[in-house]
Amino acid sequence: MGKADGKGEQKAGGKAAAKAKGDMKGKAKALVLFSGGLDSILTVRLLQERGVHVEAVNVETPFYPEYASVKEAARRLGVKLHTLKADGGYLGLLKGPKHGFGSGMNPCVDCKAYMLRKAESLRRRLGRDFLVTGEVLGERPMSQTRDRLMLIEREAGLRGRIVRPLSGRLLPATEAESRGFVRREWLLDIQGRGRNPQFGLAKKLGVREFPSPAGGCLLTDPEYSRKLRKLLALRDVGWQEAEFLKLGRQFLIGGKWVVVGRHEEENGRLAELAKGNGLGWIDFRKVPGPVAVLVDEKAPFSTVIAAAQLAARYSDAKPGQEAEGELCTAERRQPLSVRPFSPEEADKLRL
Numbered sequence: 001m002g003k004a005d006g007k008g009e010q011k012a013g014g015k016a017a018a019k020a021k022g023d024m025k026g027k028a029k030a031l032v033l034f035s036g037g038l039d040s041i042l043t044v045r046l047l048q049e050r051g052v053h054v055e056a057v058n059v060e061t062p063f064y065p066e067y068a069s070v071k072e073a074a075r076r077l078g079v080k081l082h083t084l085k086a087d088g089g090y091l092g093l094l095k096g097p098k099h100g101f102g103s104g105m106n107p108c109v110d111c112k113a114y115m116l117r118k119a120e121s122l123r124r125r126l127g128r129d130f131l132v133t134g135e136v137l138g139e140r141p142m143s144q145t146r147d148r149l150m151l152i153e154r155e156a157g158l159r160g161r162i163v164r165p166l167s168g169r170l171l172p173a174t175e176a177e178s179r180g181f182v183r184r185e186w187l188l189d190i191q192g193r194g195r196n197p198q199f200g201l202a203k204k205l206g207v208r209e210f211p212s213p214a215g216g217c218l219l220t221d222p223e224y225s226r227k228l229r230k231l232l233a234l235r236d237v238g239w240q241e242a243e244f245l246k247l248g249r250q251f252l253i254g255g256k257w258v259v260v261g262r263h264e265e266e267n268g269r270l271a272e273l274a275k276g277n278g279l280g281w282i283d284f285r286k287v288p289g290p291v292a293v294l295v296d297e298k299a300p301f302s303t304v305i306a307a308a309q310l311a312a313r314y315s316d317a318k319p320g321q322e323a324e325g326e327l328c329t330a331e332r333r334q335p336l337s338v339r340p341f342s343p344e345e346a347d348k349l350r351l
């Protein structure tokens, strides 16, 4: 790991040098692409130690389990967090990314370039001096080899304009260095997949709380990716669909997608999501049993009934008995009685 104390700094000239020295008036201002993970937390802390004014930007995609931890990490660091939402352009990447997928449905090169383009346009709007990421050389084979880092810069139209403080000494000089906002001596030389250098740096910088590497992007999850791939062959997948895919048991009935809740919390969330997206839902909670959603407004009534039979299979209705449920919309609830599918019938319909 490189020096983290910033001693022996070279003299830089002009206004930029004044900024780099860290006086409040002329403080250099950085915008950090922030995931809330350890690398991005360390990057923010490192810059703060150097007297740089730091703000963070997170590009929210529908493929993260939750964002509360990103906000909490930014709050603990005392940085302003900007949140940008991925749009249709991002979701379009899933259909055929220029640089392919990783081990799952993760189009990391295209995804990073997309996020950097978004972050850069915010940086310009805010008038911050340079753009930063917490990337570590060699940490991820898909997107953080030397070639891939350079490729991502080119794809984002940001060649030589991304500062990566954790590995910066091992990478070509950036525009922020030549303009005097960043000094090479500030930058570290962390590389590789091992996390020990980061843990050591965390200790040194007093960073005690950070999330474990697991629990990140669902596009790297094999099971989520398998289902997403299958769905993409049948329909468009947007924010709404990505949310439904995070919940419950997943089925296909005649090419129509059905999600069945596994417990009370999921049942509540499914009903809420259906309502929020103008969809109907099937409710067996009185039996008791699950909530099910047919994620398609145009499904024929026979499919709605089959979806109810499927959901009833997971209810407490006795074998051979009809299950009493309700067909619900935001406006009304209609009683419904169906024969539950057998476990074998239900299993054949799994997505």
Ligand code: SF4
Binding pocket: 105, 106, 107, 108, 109, 111, 112, 143, 217, 218, 219, 220
């Ligand atoms: S892991 Fe997910 S969020 Fe991260 S770069 Fe890859 S696709 Fe994008």
